[in-house]
Amino acid sequence: YYELGWGGWWFWDPVENASFMPWLTGTALLHSAIVVEKRETLKGWTVLLAIIAFSMSLLGTFLVRSGVLTSVHAFATDPTRGVFILGLLTLVIGGSLTLFALRGPQLKNLGVFKPISREGALLLNNLLIVTAMTTILLGTLYPLFLEVIQEKKISVGPPFYNAIIFPVVVIFLIFMAIGPNTSWIKNKFDNIKLYFLILLGAILINLMIILFFKNFSILSNFIIISALFLILSSLKDFVISKKKNNLNLARIIAHASFGFLVLFIGLNHIFSIEKDYNMKIGEIKKFDNYSIEFKNLELKDFTNYQAVVGEFEILKEKDRNILKPEIRIYSNPKTLTYEASIKTSFIKDYYLTMSNIDR
Numbered sequence: 001y002y003e004l005g006w007g008g009w010w011f012w013d014p015v016e017n018a019s020f021m022p023w024l025t026g027t028a029l030l031h032s033a034i035v036v037e038k039r040e041t042l043k044g045w046t047v048l049l050a051i052i053a054f055s056m057s058l059l060g061t062f063l064v065r066s067g068v069l070t071s072v073h074a075f076a077t078d079p080t081r082g083v084f085i086l087g088l089l090t091l092v093i094g095g096s097l098t099l100f101a102l103r104g105p106q107l108k109n110l111g112v113f114k115p116i117s118r119e120g121a122l123l124l125n126n127l128l129i130v131t132a133m134t135t136i137l138l139g140t141l142y143p144l145f146l147e148v149i150q151e152k153k154i155s156v157g158p159p160f161y162n163a164i165i166f167p168v169v170v171i172f173l174i175f176m177a178i179g180p181n182t183s184w185i186k187n188k189f190d191n192i193k194l195y196f197l198i199l200l201g202a203i204l205i206n207l208m209i210i211l212f213f214k215n216f217s218i219l220s221n222f223i224i225i226s227a228l229f230l231i232l233s234s235l236k237d238f239v240i241s242k243k244k245n246n247l248n249l250a251r252i253i254a255h256a257s258f259g260f261l262v263l264f265i266g267l268n269h270i271f272s273i274e275k276d277y278n279m280k281i282g283e284i285k286k287f288d289n290y291s292i293e294f295k296n297l298e299l300k301d302f303t304n305y306q307a308v309v310g311e312f313e314i315l316k317e318k319d320r321n322i323l324k325p326e327i328r329i330y331s332n333p334k335t336l337t338y339e340a341s342i343k344t345s346f347i348k349d350y351y352l353t354m355s356n357i358d359r
Contacts, residue, residue, distance in 0.1 A: 012161045017140045018060035021133050025053040028129040031122050039119055039184060043107040044100075045126070051096040056133070058089045068144055113185050121179030128172045135164045166219050169262060173226035176255055177233035180248075198236060202228035213271060223266035230259035291315045297357070305330045307339075310354050314343075323352040 029049040035042045062068075066082025113119040139156040146152050178195060202225045209224070234256035241247045277285050279294040286292075296311040308327040313320065323341035330337070343350040 012136070012139065012156075012158060014140050015064055017136050018063045021136055021140075022053055022056035022060060024129050024133040024136075025049060025056055028126045028133075029053050032126055035119050035122050039113065040110040041113065041119065042123065043109055044104050045123075047104065047107065048100060049126070049130075051093075051100060052130075052133075055089070055093045055096070056137075058085070058092060061085055062089055063140070116182065117186060118179060118182045118184050121175050121182050125172060125175050125179065128168050128175075132165055132168050132172075135161065135168075162219070166223060170222050170226045173230045173259065173262060176258070177230045180237065180251065180255075194236065195233065198232045199225075199229055201232055202226075209267075217270050220266045220270045223269075224263060227259045227263035227266060231256050231263065234259065289316055304332075308354075308357060312341075312352055314350055314352075321350055323350060325352050325354045327354055327357065 029046065032042055032046040032049055036046050062082065062085040066085060068082065139160055143154050143156055146154060177198075181191060205228055206221055206225045210221070234252050238247070238249075238252050241252075273288060273290075275285075275287055277292075279285060279292075281294050281297055284291055284293045291314075293313045293315070294310070295313055298309055298311075300307045300309055306329045308329075310325050312323050312325070314323060315321075321343045323343055325341040326339040328337045328339055329335075338353055338355070340351055340353045342352075
């Protein structure tokens with residue numbers, strides 16, 4: 001958040017995608033393994049997920065270390081290393097899928113379950129996770145294939161990912177909340193009225209957020225409601241399971257934490273304000289009841305670098321903040337870095353950086 005030079009949530013850099021894909025498939029694998037352990041079903045699917053998860057890890061290694069991707073997070077531009085990793089990738093994925101095709105039919109599922117059951121909920125969430133992973137995989141690799149085939153350079157950005165991932169996340173969060181309260185094997189779901197009340201509570205909280213901040217986005221509000229639904233459901237699970245001495249604290253903490261993560265991503269998407277200005281010393285810019293004044297600029301000497309330090313005053317009504325971003329010049333080796341100035345409070349951050357300076 002501090003070192004990168006800009007704030008907010010970072011989507012969708014190709015290198016970040018390379019690490020996100022094995023995380024998604026690994027999560028699906030862990031949940032599928034629960035079904036294998038409890039019910040001895042979904043065996044073939046679980047083995048396939050294990051192959052895909054490891055394959056995505058190797059693919060991420062290739063993308064990051066071969067130099068085929070342009071990103072601030074890419075580690076190398078060594079074609080020789082890339083060819084070696086690509087060969088390993090081909091051997092592992094090809095060999096694993098060949099073995100799975102030959103031996104997979106021998107994995108017999110002993111358990112049978114109904115669609116509305118805990119197994120069904122886990123399988124649905126598995127499919128949603130794999131859908132998200134496949135979307136990210138296509139968005140990451142498509143520009144590479146297009147460049148090789150047609151020698152065209154394109155970038156796949158947030159509109160593509162958000163259009164598919166956000167609806168998947170909404171459904172995923174809902175089934176994440178209700179799945180643990182379905183029964184194994186049979187068509188049985190407890191406390192459905194209570195979940196309607198929880199959903200109503202999530203909608204009311206979201207409505208208060210809209211009325212208080214006077215901001216609205218259909219997609220983000222669906223995300224916020226579903227995240228609140230998961231958080232409140234996890235709290236309900238904690239209270240009820242503790243009374244019954246059947247507390248699964250690891251699951252509750254993991255689900256609630258994921259709910260908070262998605263909640264704050266949604267809030268950040270709605271309420272963050274980002275502005276770029278060209279400013280002179282003494283100049284004031286105004287936007288959305290804010291004003292920012294460029295007060296001063298000075299050159300300072302430090303032990304191993306020089307810094308161009310700016311001084312900016314951000315004013316909103318009686319809220320006054322002074323921020324001092326820097327541009328640092330290191331001599332050995334010759335390096336230029338941009339240091340953000342951040343003012344943090346409970347409900348918001350001010351995040352300010354400077355770019356190039358013209359005299």
